[in-house]
Amino acid sequence: MAITSTTNGTPPPVLGTSAEATVRSFLELLASEDLDGALALLDEDVAYTNVGLPTVRGRHVVDRLFRPALGRAGFKVHFDNVVSDGRVVLTERVDALVLGPVHWQFWVYGRFEVVDGKITVWRDSFDYLDVNIGLLRGIVGVVVPGVRRRWPD
Numbered sequence: 065m066a067i068t069s070t071t072n073g074t075p076p077p078v079l080g081t082s083a084e085a086t087v088r089s090f091l092e093l094l095a096s097e098d099l100d101g102a103l104a105l106l107d108e109d110v111a112y113t114n115v116g117l118p119t120v121r122g123r124h125v126v127d128r129l130f131r132p133a134l135g136r137a138g139f140k141v142h143f144d145n146v147v148s149d150g151r152v153v154l155t156e157r158v159d160a161l162v163l164g165p166v167h168w169q170f171w172v173y174g175r176f177e178v179v180d181g182k183i184t185v186w187r188d189s190f191d192y193l194d195v196n197i198g199l200l201r202g203i204v205g206v207v208v209p210g211v212r213r214r215w216p217d
Contacts, residue, residue, distance in 0.1 A: 083178035107182040138162035170198040
């Protein structure tokens with residue numbers, strides 16, 4: 065079952081202590097602009113990687129990267145598939161960055177490791193061509209709304 069979040073939606077509570085629930089809640093909290101709640105689910109020494117870019121280490125560094133965007137940029141997430149095997153959670157999803165009237169949507173594959181209810185590894189991969197096409201469609205979609213990618217149902 066796919067879960068869709070909007071920046072004005074209410075994130076689901078963390079149910080139990082499963083790694084999957086932790087990851088879902090983390091991304092939903094980011095989508096609801098509850099950065100403090102999301103950061104609380106990251107291990108102090110988390111390793112965050114967008115494949116192809118340098119790895120960021122530490123919850124405080126993730127905070128410094130994301131906090132300036134609060135109130136300026138929105139984030140949405142749609143889960144296509146989420147599977148877990150103990151502490152490892154894999155997500156196939158569509159993310160959107162919302163910058164004013166620009167809705168930038170792209171496919172993301174995420175791999176998370178969760179230990180004692182905290183995310184210790186967060187690694188996202190995506191196709192840079194898809195990211196660039198999503199940005200272009202988002203920009204052109206401001207003038208021609210039909211060009212925007214439809215948000216998944």
